[in-house]
Amino acid sequence: MTQAITQTDTLVVGAGQAGVAMSEHLSKHGVPHLVLERSRIAERWRSGRWDSLVANGPAWHDRFPGLAFEGLAPDAFAPKERVADYFEAYARQFNAPIRTGVEVTSVLRNVGRPGFTVHTSDGVIEANRVVAATGPFQTPVIPAIAPTDTALHQIHSADYRNPGQLPQGAVLVVGAGSSGVQIADELQRSGRQVYLSVGAHDRPPRAYRQRDFCWWLGVLGEWDQAAIKPGREHVTIAVSGAHGGKTIDFRELALRGMTLVGPTESFHGGVATFQPTLLENLARGDENYLALLDAADAYIERNGLDLPVEPEARRVFADAECVKQPILQLDLARAGITSIIWATGFAVDYRWLKVDAFDAAGKPQHQRGVSSEAGIYFLGLPWQSRRGSSFIWGVWHDAKYLADHIATQRQYLEYRVAAPLVRPSPVSA
Numbered sequence: 001m002t003q004a005i006t007q008t009d010t011l012v013v014g015a016g017q018a019g020v021a022m023s024e025h026l027s028k029h030g031v032p033h034l035v036l037e038r039s040r041i042a043e044r045w046r047s048g049r050w051d052s053l054v055a056n057g058p059a060w061h062d063r064f065p066g067l068a069f070e071g072l073a074p075d076a077f078a079p080k081e082r083v084a085d086y087f088e089a090y091a092r093q094f095n096a097p098i099r100t101g102v103e104v105t106s107v108l109r110n111v112g113r114p115g116f117t118v119h120t121s122d123g124v125i126e127a128n129r130v131v132a133a134t135g136p137f138q139t140p141v142i143p144a145i146a147p148t149d150t151a152l153h154q155i156h157s158a159d160y161r162n163p164g165q166l167p168q169g170a171v172l173v174v175g176a177g178s179s180g181v182q183i184a185d186e187l188q189r190s191g192r193q194v195y196l197s198v199g200a201h202d203r204p205p206r207a208y209r210q211r212d213f214c215w216w217l218g219v220l221g222e223w224d225q226a227a228i229k230p231g232r233e234h235v236t237i238a239v240s241g242a243h244g245g246k247t248i249d250f251r252e253l254a255l256r257g258m259t260l261v262g263p264t265e266s267f268h269g270g271v272a273t274f275q276p277t278l279l280e281n282l283a284r285g286d287e288n289y290l291a292l293l294d295a296a297d298a299y300i301e302r303n304g305l306d307l308p309v310e311p312e313a314r315r316v317f318a319d320a321e322c323v324k325q326p327i328l329q330l331d332l333a334r335a336g337i338t339s340i341i342w343a344t345g346f347a348v349d350y351r352w353l354k355v356d357a358f359d360a361a362g363k364p365q366h367q368r369g370v371s372s373e374a375g376i377y378f379l380g381l382p383w384q385s386r387r388g389s390s391f392i393w394g395v396w397h398d399a400k401y402l403a404d405h406i407a408t409q410r411q412y413l414e415y416r417v418a419a420p421l422v423r424p425s426p427v428s429a
Contacts, residue, residue, distance in 0.1 A: 008034045010406060011118055011127035015041045015098045018133035018380030020087050021064065021396040023096040025403030036120060038103035041091060044137060045084040051162045052186060053080045054241045056178055061214040062392045064090055077241030107353050128375060129406060135380035138349040142342045147267035157183060157343040163190040169338030174264045176201055177236030180343030181248055188258050193336065198250060198278060199263040202237045203285035206247040208296050209307040216296050223388035250282055254320035261327050271331050278326040369402050377402050
């Protein structure tokens with residue numbers, strides 16, 4: 001029996017925040033489309049995060065324009081389950097055509113006719129356009145330097161859930177971006193001895209002079225930066241909404257008993273080696289922090305705002321011994337370390353997208369999400385159009401841009417000549 005083929009104008013792959021936003025804007029344009037999700041709507045928020053995670057931005061900021069978080073104060077930080085519920089509720093608002101439990105296995109360009117043939121776990125779909133809305137957090141990356149000692153319990157931050165899942169003993173957390181520092185803080189609060197490997201980072205204030213840092217980045221135009229500044233490509237951001245939201249200060253964590261070390265360099269014979277750049281990384285994080293305070297002060301003065309001064313924000317914590325004398329080598333067994341958590345980021349995986357839309361390194365080639373391969377679009381990428389693209393509200397605006405582009409292309413293709421063009425005959429002299 002021949003399997004039926006489903007046809008649609010635009011197929012959206014992924015029903016996280018990017019896929020839901022894309023569906024809303026396509027619906028507003030009247031574009032026939034389907035959204036496929038291999039698990040549940042916003043599944044990464046439910047099962048791809050640790051138990052205590054909350055959004056890194058306040059509820060007034062980390063949302064779509066068309067719906068507020070019900071029963072949550074605007075300045076609160078939504079727990080991960082509430083975030084997932086939010087996207088399900090948002091999709092119901094406009095009856096998003098989402099099919100869950102369907103995995104896309106390949107997308108191939110048609111030959112001699114428009115569009116793409118898409119093979120899925122639930123049959124074949126033909127679409128004129130395909131939007132890859134799977135986001136950047138696809139494949140956890142554990143670097144090749146990871147030790148081969150089977151006695152060590154090693155997991156990626158994507159697989160961390162809570163302190164109880166780890167064996168007894170100290171923990172080395174490699175990576176001090178938002179995920180790494182929040183996990184390290186939780187482990188320390190649970191009574192664990194924690195070693196935190198700190199690389200280059202930005203360290204904004206959680207709030208300053210009665211405004212959240214998300215507000216400051218907005219009014220200062222930082223969210224609209226169109227490109228990463230040279231040399232900042234691998235700089236993470238240390239920010240958290242945990243415990244009601246608090247500024248991350250690595251020196252404070254060290255004074256509480258956490259041992260800070262520099263970036264992890266290698267493992268040999270049970271000994272970890274760290275780069276001698278801890279002080280440099282802390283200093284640059286401080287510079288980033290103070291620069292935002294200075295910019296905020298100048299904005300307040302320039303605009304005559306009545307916001308109370310906050311001298312305590314410029315308090316500098318004393319240096320703990322691990323900062324004064326950075327550890328360059330550490331015998332893991334002697335330190336009692338039984339676990340390593342790799343908070344080392346993710347790689348994209350577009351093996352299912354078998355089109356000419358990638359560079360030699362396998363990264364998407366695109367302009368604001370419009371691919372170099374006609375009819376293919378990307379959504380949910382960091383810095384897709386601006387710094388704010390990686391935030392919930394940012395992906396909503398990027399989705400609008402792509403939906404507008406698709407609607408325009410459909411208008412061109414719908415053009416029909418009303419009558420044959422009649423050209424005037426040449427006039428004889």
